[in-house]
Amino acid sequence: MASAIFRVQSHKFSQDNIETTLVCSRCDEVFSKEFPLDLEGQTIEFKCPVCGAPGEADLPYKSAEEREEFEEDFEEVEEEEGGEDFDEEY
Numbered sequence: 099m100a101s102a103i104f105r106v107q108s109h110k111f112s113q114d115n116i117e118t119t120l121v122c123s124r125c126d127e128v129f130s131k132e133f134p135l136d137l138e139g140q141t142i143e144f145k146c147p148v149c150g151a152p153g154e155a156d157l158p159y160k161s162a163e164e165r166e167e168f169e170e171d172f173e174e175v176e177e178e179e180g181g182e183d184f185d186e187e188y
């Protein structure tokens with residue numbers, strides 16, 4: 099009854115969830131999965147979408163740096179919206 103370990107290869111925090119790229123220790127396949135932000139820093143269990151083996155993954159915490167990046171992103175979005183107004187004029 100060996101369960102798989104899903105190692106987080108890379109991750110990105112979006113506004114609503116955690117986007118992760120995981121590697122399955124059972125089949126060695128890389129897959130991506132999204133988790134709710136509430137699960138930040140927790141160990142969660144799910145089945146590998148590739149081979150179906152049950153396993154668990156340790157989700158990362160959002161770092162202070164990533165929180166700051168978020169604020170910058172919001173500023174960029176506002177600027178883009180300003181550009182759309184310009185397009186309407188044209």
Ligand SMILES: [Zn+2]
Nearest residue numbers: 122125146149
């Ligand atoms: Zn697998």
